[in-house]
Amino acid sequence: MNSKRNKALKSLTGRSEASTLLILIIMIIIVACLQKGFFKWSTMDGYLNAFFPLIILAMGQGIVIIAGGLDMSCGTAMAMVLCVMTKIMNPNVSSSGVTALLVGLGVALLTGIVNGIVVGYLRLPPVIATYATSYVWLGIALFVTPTPGGQMTSWFKGFYDLRKIGFNASSKQVMPTALIWLLIACIIWAVVRRTKTGRYIYAVGSHNDNSYASGINTAKIQLRAYLLNSIFIYIVAVFNAAQNGSGSAHMGDTLTLQVIAAAIVGGIAMTGGKGNVYAAIAGALIMSFVSKIIYFAGITSAYQTLVSGLIIIAAIASSILYSVRQKKALLKGVSE
Amino acid sequence: MAILTATGIQKNFGGVVALKNANLSCEKGKITGLLGTNGSGKSTLSKIITGVFSKDAGTIVYDGKEVEYRNPHEAKMNGISMVFQNLSLIPDLNVWQNIIFGVEDKKGIFLDNAKAIALSHEILDDLMPGIDVNQKVCNLNPGEQQITEIAKAIAVNPKILILDEPTAALEKEEVENLFRYMHKLAGKGVAMIFTSHRLWEVMEICDNVVVFRNGVNVGEMDFEKDKRDVDAIVRMITGEAAGVHVTKEYHPLSEDTMLEVSGLNYGKYLRDIGFTVKKGEVLGIGGLAGQGQNELMLALAGNYPEADGDVNIAGTKIKPNRPGNAVQNGMLFVPGDRQREGIFANNSIYYNMIFPKLGLRKQPFFTPTKKYRKEAEEICDALSVRMRNIDQELYSLSGGNQQKIVVGKWLSFDINVLLLDDPAKGVDVAAKRDLYSFIMKMVKEKDMSVILYASDNDELISYCDRLLIMYEGKIVSELKGNEIHDDSIVACSMCVNSGEGSVDEQQAE
Numbered sequence: 001m002n003s004k005r006n007k008a009l010k011s012l013t014g015r016s017e018a019s020t021l022l023i024l025i026i027m028i029i030i031v032a033c034l035q036k037g038f039f040k041w042s043t044m045d046g047y048l049n050a051f052f053p054l055i056i057l058a059m060g061q062g063i064v065i066i067a068g069g070l071d072m073s074c075g076t077a078m079a080m081v082l083c084v085m086t087k088i089m090n091p092n093v094s095s096s097g098v099t100a101l102l103v104g105l106g107v108a109l110l111t112g113i114v115n116g117i118v119v120g121y122l123r124l125p126p127v128i129a130t131y132a133t134s135y136v137w138l139g140i141a142l143f144v145t146p147t148p149g150g151q152m153t154s155w156f157k158g159f160y161d162l163r164k165i166g167f168n169a170s171s172k173q174v175m176p177t178a179l180i181w182l183l184i185a186c187i188i189w190a191v192v193r194r195t196k197t198g199r200y201i202y203a204v205g206s207h208n209d210n211s212y213a214s215g216i217n218t219a220k221i222q223l224r225a226y227l228l229n230s231i232f233i234y235i236v237a238v239f240n241a242a243q244n245g246s247g248s249a250h251m252g253d254t255l256t257l258q259v260i261a262a263a264i265v266g267g268i269a270m271t272g273g274k275g276n277v278y279a280a281i282a283g284a285l286i287m288s289f290v291s292k293i294i295y296f297a298g299i300t301s302a303y304q305t306l307v308s309g310l311i312i313i314a315a316i317a318s319s320i321l322y323s324v325r326q327k328k329a330l331l332k333g334v335s336e
Numbered sequence: 337m338a339i340l341t342a343t344g345i346q347k348n349f350g351g352v353v354a355l356k357n358a359n360l361s362c363e364k365g366k367i368t369g370l371l372g373t374n375g376s377g378k379s380t381l382s383k384i385i386t387g388v389f390s391k392d393a394g395t396i397v398y399d400g401k402e403v404e405y406r407n408p409h410e411a412k413m414n415g416i417s418m419v420f421q422n423l424s425l426i427p428d429l430n431v432w433q434n435i436i437f438g439v440e441d442k443k444g445i446f447l448d449n450a451k452a453i454a455l456s457h458e459i460l461d462d463l464m465p466g467i468d469v470n471q472k473v474c475n476l477n478p479g480e481q482q483i484t485e486i487a488k489a490i491a492v493n494p495k496i497l498i499l500d501e502p503t504a505a506l507e508k509e510e511v512e513n514l515f516r517y518m519h520k521l522a523g524k525g526v527a528m529i530f531t532s533h534r535l536w537e538v539m540e541i542c543d544n545v546v547v548f549r550n551g552v553n554v555g556e557m558d559f560e561k562d563k564r565d566v567d568a569i570v571r572m573i574t575g576e577a578a579g580v581h582v583t584k585e586y587h588p589l590s591e592d593t594m595l596e597v598s599g600l601n602y603g604k605y606l607r608d609i610g611f612t613v614k615k616g617e618v619l620g621i622g623g624l625a626g627q628g629q630n631e632l633m634l635a636l637a638g639n640y641p642e643a644d645g646d647v648n649i650a651g652t653k654i655k656p657n658r659p660g661n662a663v664q665n666g667m668l669f670v671p672g673d674r675q676r677e678g679i680f681a682n683n684s685i686y687y688n689m690i691f692p693k694l695g696l697r698k699q700p701f702f703t704p705t706k707k708y709r710k711e712a713e714e715i716c717d718a719l720s721v722r723m724r725n726i727d728q729e730l731y732s733l734s735g736g737n738q739q740k741i742v743v744g745k746w747l748s749f750d751i752n753v754l755l756l757d758d759p760a761k762g763v764d765v766a767a768k769r770d771l772y773s774f775i776m777k778m779v780k781e782k783d784m785s786v787i788l789y790a791s792d793n794d795e796l797i798s799y800c801d802r803l804l805i806m807y808e809g810k811i812v813s814e815l816k817g818n819e820i821h822d823d824s825i826v827a828c829s830m831c832v833n834s835g836e837g838s839v840d841e842q843q844a845e
Contacts, residue, residue, distance in 0.1 A: 191445075195442075195445055195446060195447065196442070199429070199440065202426075202428055202429060203428075203429055203437065205428075206426045206427050207425075207426050207427055207428075210423075210424045210425060210426055211437075213407070213408060214409060214426075215407075215409030215410075215413075216438060273426075273427070273428035
């Protein structure tokens with residue numbers, strides 16, 4: 001009995017996600033202490049809407065990193081899809097919203113296909129390749145929307161807040177719309193993870209050559225990972241379009257590195273093959289709460305960047321120390 | 337009735353002949369053993385059958401049809417499954433996920449995990465009872481990983497199972513379980529091809545053996561008819577008229593000890609290694625490939641922080657856990673894998689030659705370019721490197737000439753001990769001769785000692801004063817002067833004589 005509990009404890013603390021979760025809980029406690037009314041629906045709703053892009057993009061980024069890739073273009077890709085959609089929509093023509101949704105999806109998937117081909121089939125280093133494509137997306141976004149602007153059909157608002165289109169409008173206890181999106185994102189990954197593609201995404205990231213030798217089309221799997229990522233990018237673009245009713249080409253510029261950092265803080269290893277996509281949500285929340293804590297603690301925002309940098313270093317160091325310890329333990333086991 | 341027949345298989349790698357005329361046939365329910373020294377072609381033949389390499393000539397008939405697979409996966413899908421020496425597992429997937437990797441069953445759109453786990457249990461309950469199938473493969477020890485690899489090959493219900501050195505990483509009990517399982521598979525009509533460097537294993541498990549030497553099969557033995565005669569097989573492996581014996585005097589060396597190693601341990605790769613090297617002596621390290629020779633060289637050079645032991649170079653005691661310790665005391669390492677460890681391919685010859693100097697203490701602030709260029713040119717001359725000038729980029733040289741640079745760059749140093757890890761690998765005969773004659777000249781002039789590991793026994797025979805044979809991480813025998821010849825090396829390598837290591841294992845059988 002005791003050994004069983006020890007084993008359960010070991011499997012919990014032995015996971016790299018455990019430290020992420022611990023940091024997140026501590027942060028939530030700190031924020032809840034600093035801010036009155038943290039547990040109110042309206043506060044939660046506000047936080048969720050503010051953190052939403054980072055959370056969803058970090059999930060998509062997580063999938064790509066697990067597959068042995070990296071997406072340096074997710075921020076500008078999101079901005080491009082956003083710009084294209086707000087450009088197409090016309091407040092006077094209700095059906096233009098549908099056109100925008102479909103074209104937006106097509107553009108998003110195209111970014112995934114291009115990144116997937118460049119990294120998977122052409123075998124260019126993902127960092128450089130997607131850094132290059134990020135400028136292509138930015139260029140297209142600037143071409144479509146040279147200055148921030150755009151429009152939206154009225155029913156499109158529902159993607160940001162269902163109450164705006166009369167759904168359960170009177171109630172204040174409505175489920176935050178962002179939470180529904182988050183649920184959809186989680187379901188997408190939950191389904192994919194249980195298919196061959198899901199298994200192979202981990203395998204290809206873990207050992208590309210051995211996967212190939214076992215008959216796996218590794219390039220196709222990496223392409224699929226980028227495609228999944230582009231669906232998550234699309235979700236964020238739709239949400240942002242509904243929220244703002246306009247687009248800006250530079251909207252995603254600072255987002256990309258935060259997204260990658262969130263995925264890593266969530267315990268997803270840059271080397272590929274290791275990590276939990278849901279833990280990226282925790283990583284994104286940690287990244288977001290850092291600024292809140294500093295804000296509520298009354299520290300000047302100048303320190304915010306410094307502290308978030310330190311937290312990322314600490315998180316990465318903890319995951320590396322973990323793998324070093326594992327390696328040592330393995331060697332010890334061998335000599336016994 | 338043979339299920340698989342390979343006839344007249346030929347294979348060249350570059351200019352090197354790996355297989356000249358290899359023939360093999362195996363039958364349903366029979367275990368065929370492949371024997372031979374390193375580079376005799378037994379592994380190459382297995383890899384040609386499963387499509388890792390393509391053959392240059394010859395035919396393979398399987399199940400009545402001539403076949404030629406493009407990759408091991410295609411062979412596996414057609415019923416020829418191979419267990420590789422370098423594992424093909426995915427480190428971050430767990431055991432049962434690896435066992436069915438690439439051939440997963442689906443239930444609807446989802447993976448059928450329950451079936452996969454049940455199948456894994458079915459195989460592993462016999463092969464390795466008690467292994468946790470939910471454990472990630474990267475957390476397993478090498479033996480468990482090997483068993484997982486074997487289970488992966490078995491999981492597809494192959495008609496032919498090829499096991500290439502499957503027992504090297506296994507403990508005795510695991511080997512017994514494996515053999516029991518192989519008998520069970522044989523009962524089901526699976527044909528098996530088995531290679532192992534442990535001769536007694538082959539004698540025990542196989543129904544018949546085929547012996548390879550220099551890419552040709554030189555003999556076979558069917559144990560249903562013939563007696564299990566170890567001596568006869570060793571004679572077949574080494575060849576009756578085993579080459580020309582080089583007669584060499586074990587000339588007395590200086591009495592000064594240059595290097596003393598004791599109690600050197602590194603995981604299971606090195607077990608309590610101890611030896612001494614005299615000044616001006618060339619000490620060879622031999623044995624079958626992968627018995628810890630590479631690890632010994634790397635450990636002495638300080639590449640394993642976890643290695644433990646005492647090393648004494650010319651009176652200075654050091655710990656073998658940092659490369660700096662070795663280099664500062666004049667023990668220099670020339671790596672075997674030049675592509676990965678030894679060269680800056682995109683830089684000039686000159687740059688490659690002076691690079692190690694720049695890390696030395698007491699370097700002048702400004703690099704004395706003229707002096708170093710002259711030194712570099714002299715060494716290139718002495719080694720007769722074929723080049724335009726020393727500013728040529730290294731990748732533009734042939735492999736043999738690159739190797740000369742890798743060795744040559746150390747030779748302008750004050751060396752006490754030179755560690756050579758297969759210095760002439762992939763080098764043609766003429767370049768090999770240049771390289772060794774230069775090294776031997778250096779040994780005489782500078783009174784340094786050399787520890788030489790070579791995968792080619794001829795090199796050991798020609799240049800070593802003394803030879804240590806390693807087997808499973810231990811030094812099992814020592815040969816001196818004219819005791820060093822092909823027969824004795826092969827016999828000691830396989831522990832046929834009364835070496836230490838496997839004798840108890842042999843007797844236990």
